[in-house]
Amino acid sequence: MSISNTQATPSIQICRIMRPDDANIIGNVHGGTILKMIEEAGCIIGTRHCNTQTGDRCVAALARVERTDFLHPMFIGEVAHVSAEITYTSKHSVEVQVNVLSENIVTGAKKLTNKATLWYVPLSLQNVAKIIEVPPIEYSSLEQEEAGKKRYEAQKFERIETKERNGEVIMSVSLPEPYTVAYSQSSLIHLVGPSDCTLHGFVHGGVTMKLMDEVAGIVAARHCKTNIVTASVDAINFHRKIKKGCVITVSGRMTFTSNKSMEIEVFVDADPLVEAEKGKYRAVTAFFTYISLDKDNKPLAVPPLKLEGEEEQKRFEEGKARYLQNKAKRLADKERQQ
C-alpha cells in the first residue's frame, strides 16, 4: 500500500486528523496547515528518491511551489489525505505533484481540496553548499517526459525572474544604528488558538508570559548577539482578559543596560479582529531582565544602550532606578539570611 516504492513511480501518502489547533475559531482548517503537510510529503519522497544511488547522502530542500488553489474548505475532525508522486526529474531538481483529499470519516464524504506542484533540490549532507545529481525516474511515455521538461523550463525561467523582483522590507523606514533602542526593538503577532485557552475561552496567563519572554529574548539577542537568558521578570499585571480568536501583538524595546544586564519593556496588545467595534487594547505590560552568557555560562559584559531623545533618556533613568532598587533588595535579603 505504498511503502516499497523507491523505484518506478515513487509515491507516498500521508494522512492526519485535523485538530482544533489546525483551524480557526469557525472550524476551517488553516491553509498553512495544509501547505505544511504537502511540503512534508514532498520532502520525504524527494529525499528518499535522491538517496537511491551511491555517493553523497542528501536532503531534498524546497526550491519552489507552483501556484496552488484551495478548492474546498477543510474542517476539524476531517482526515486530510496527502498523496505525493515524483513526476519529473532534471539533473539537479525533482518535481513532486501532490493531491490533498479531505475525508469526513463520519459521513464518508471525500473531496479534492488541493493540487500542488513542488520543486526540490538535493543538498549533500557532507557539504550543504553542494547540489548533488538526481537519479532519473522512468516515464510511462515520451510525451510524459516532454511535458515534464516543459514544466521544468517554465519554472526555471520564472524563478530567475522573481529573483529580480525585490520588495523593500516593509515598515523599516531607515536602518537604525547598532545598540540604539530602535535597532533591537521587535514585535510579534500571534493568533490565539484553542490550545492557548482555558475552559472559558480566555488565554492562559502562562501563554502570554511565554510570548513576552520570546520577544524580550529576541530584543536582547539582537542587541548583544550572544547567548542570552532570562535573569528576572518584574511584577506582571494582567489588566484585561484576552479572548480566543484575538490577534495579540507583543512588542519589546530595550529600556536600560547595566554592565552585565539588559532591561526590556514588553507590551501586549489584543485585537479582537472580528468584533471590530471593541478595538485594540493594552492587556499586559512588564519588564524583563536578561543577561548574556559565555560558553561556560558565565555572565558577559553587555554593550551599553545608545540613547536617542529625551523619551529614551527618561526611560533609561527609570530603568536604572529599578535596577538599583532590586540590587539593594537582593543585598538586604542576603544580609538578613546571614
Added chain:
Amino acid sequence: MSISNTQATPSIQICRIMRPDDANIIGNVHGGTILKMIEEAGCIIGTRHCNTQTGDRCVAALARVERTDFLHPMFIGEVAHVSAEITYTSKHSVEVQVNVLSENIVTGAKKLTNKATLWYVPLSLQNVAKIIEVPPIEYSSLEQEEAGKKRYEAQKFERIETKERNGEVIMSVSLPEPYTVAYSQSSLIHLVGPSDCTLHGFVHGGVTMKLMDEVAGIVAARHCKTNIVTASVDAINFHRKIKKGCVITVSGRMTFTSNKSMEIEVFVDADPLVEAEKGKYRAVTAFFTYISLDKDNKPLAVPPLKLEGEEEQKRFEEGKARYLQNKAKRLADKERQQ
C-alpha cells in the same frame, strides 16, 4: 508528595522533561517555558480550590505575577519540578507560591531555579464577568495569616498603580484609516527552533509556508473582520536557506481586492542574530489570495482597498493583472475539460 489535597494546605506538583523546543540553540531552557509551567500549576491549584464549594463552577484567571528571579539556567534533558501551594486567600483572590527545581536525572543533581508568587481571581463559568467568592484556607498560625494579608494589600496597591502607567503602542506612528494598506499590514517574528528544521539544520519549507499563511490570514481578517480562508497561493520561490537559530520576520500587506477576494503579498526576512556579520536577507516572497465566508461557507463581498500614493496604486494594478490572468486561466481550463 502532594496529591490528596483539596483540603488543609492545597498544593500540587508538575514535572516535565525539557525538550529541544523548550530551549535556545545553546541548550538553555527559555524563561518563558518555565513561566508557562509555573502558571499551569497555579491555574490548576487555584481552579481546584475555588471549586471545592457549592455554587457557580469557576476557572481561576491570572491577575498578577510578583517579581520573579531565575536563579540558575536549566538545560535540555533536565526534569523541571514545579510545586505550587496556596498560601493566602482574600474574599476574591488566591495567592499561589511556586517553587521550581531542576533535576539532572543522569547525575541526580537538583537546583532551585525559581520562586514565584501568583495571584488568581475565580471567574464564573456561567457568567465570565462575575467574580465568585473564594473559600478560605486554614492557616497554621495567626502570624502566617497576617503576613499573607500584608502581601495581599501590597500587591493590590501596586496593581492599581500600574494600571495608570501606560505606554504608547510601540511604532504605531499614527492610527491608519480602515481599509487602507497600512491598516491591515502585519508582521510576525519567529525564532527558528529545532523542530522547524531538517537534518541539515535548515528550516523546512512547509514551516515557512505555514507562517506566511498565518500572516496573510491576519492581514485578511484585519481588513474585512469576517471568517476568512485561503483561496490560493501564487508560485513561491525559496531564494535562500534559513538556518536554525535565525529570527525570521514574516510581513504581509494587502495589494489588491476584487469583489470577493483579497491579494496579500508576504515577505520572509531572515536574521542570523548571532552571526551578525551576515546581516538580514530576503528569503521568500509570495502572493496569497483570501476570500471571506459567511456562516454557510458562501463567499462574501470584500470591502475595497483604499489606496494611498502611487506605489500602492501600482501594486494594485499589478495585482489586478494577476487576478485577471488567473481568472482567464481558470476559464480556459474549464472549457478544455468540457
Added chain:
Amino acid sequence: MSISNTQATPSIQICRIMRPDDANIIGNVHGGTILKMIEEAGCIIGTRHCNTQTGDRCVAALARVERTDFLHPMFIGEVAHVSAEITYTSKHSVEVQVNVLSENIVTGAKKLTNKATLWYVPLSLQNVAKIIEVPPIEYSSLEQEEAGKKRYEAQKFERIETKERNGEVIMSVSLPEPYTVAYSQSSLIHLVGPSDCTLHGFVHGGVTMKLMDEVAGIVAARHCKTNIVTASVDAINFHRKIKKGCVITVSGRMTFTSNKSMEIEVFVDADPLVEAEKGKYRAVTAFFTYISLDKDNKPLAVPPLKLEGEEEQKRFEEGKARYLQNKAKRLADKERQQ
C-alpha cells in the same frame, strides 16, 4: 493507495518524519510518540468503519491495547509508517491491527518496529453514553473469523479482570535511598486541553499513552541514569473516559528489574476539577518495560531494585511472573516460526 477503503478490508496508512521533539536527547524516538501515532491510525479507521451504516454518527473510543513490543529503536529523521487494518468486529467492538515500520530515507533501510492490537468501541455523537452497533466486516475465511472471535473473548475476560486490580495513589514521604522504589517514583500532571480531545471532548487514548510513556521513561532514567528506551507495553485497559478540562495525574513506580530490563507500573487518575462532586477516579493502568542502552544501542545491565516492605516484595514477585511468562511466550513464538 489506501483511500477508497471503507469496503472489504478496511485499512489506512499514516506516515510522518520523526522530529527532535519526538525523541530523547540521544535521538531515540519516544515509545509514547509511536503509541500516539498507532492510536491515531486506529481511531481514524475505527471511526470510519462504524459510520459506514445509517443511524447515529459515532466516534471510535479506545477501550484496550494488547501487549506491544518495541522491536527496534527509531531515530530522528526517520519516517514512521503506521498501517492499520480492521481484523475483527464483534457486536459492539472493533479490533484493529497496526504495524509500524521505520524507514531511513537517506539509507533506504526499513525495519518493522512495532505490531499492536487495539480494541475500539463506537460511542454515539448524539449521546455519549450510548454504544452503537458495529457493522460486520467480511472475513476471507471461516478460520480467520474464528481466530478473531477467540481474541475477542480472551481480551474481554482480561478487561474485566484488570478492572479489579487497583493500586493506591503513590505518595513519597522522605528522601529515599538510591535504587529503591521510592527513589525513582515520579508523577506528572497535565491539564487536558482542546487539542488533546476528540470531537466528543474526550481525551484521545493516544494522548494518555504518550504521557504514560513519558512518566515511565523518567522513572527508568532516574533508576539507572543512562539512555533508556521503551521495550514493551503490557495490555492497557481504558476503564473510564477522561473529559476536556480534567487534570490528569500520571504516576509511575518501578515494580521489577531483571538483569537487563525494568518494569514500571503506571497509573492515570483523572480529576474533573470543576465538577468536584464527581471526584477523582482511576482511568487507566499499565505496565511498561524499559531497557537501558549504551552508545551503540546495545542493552546494558540494570541496577537491581532495592525492595522495602512486603508490599514491594509482592509486586516484585508479580512482576517477575509477568517477565518469565513473556519470556516463555517469546520463546514459544520463535520456535513456532522455525
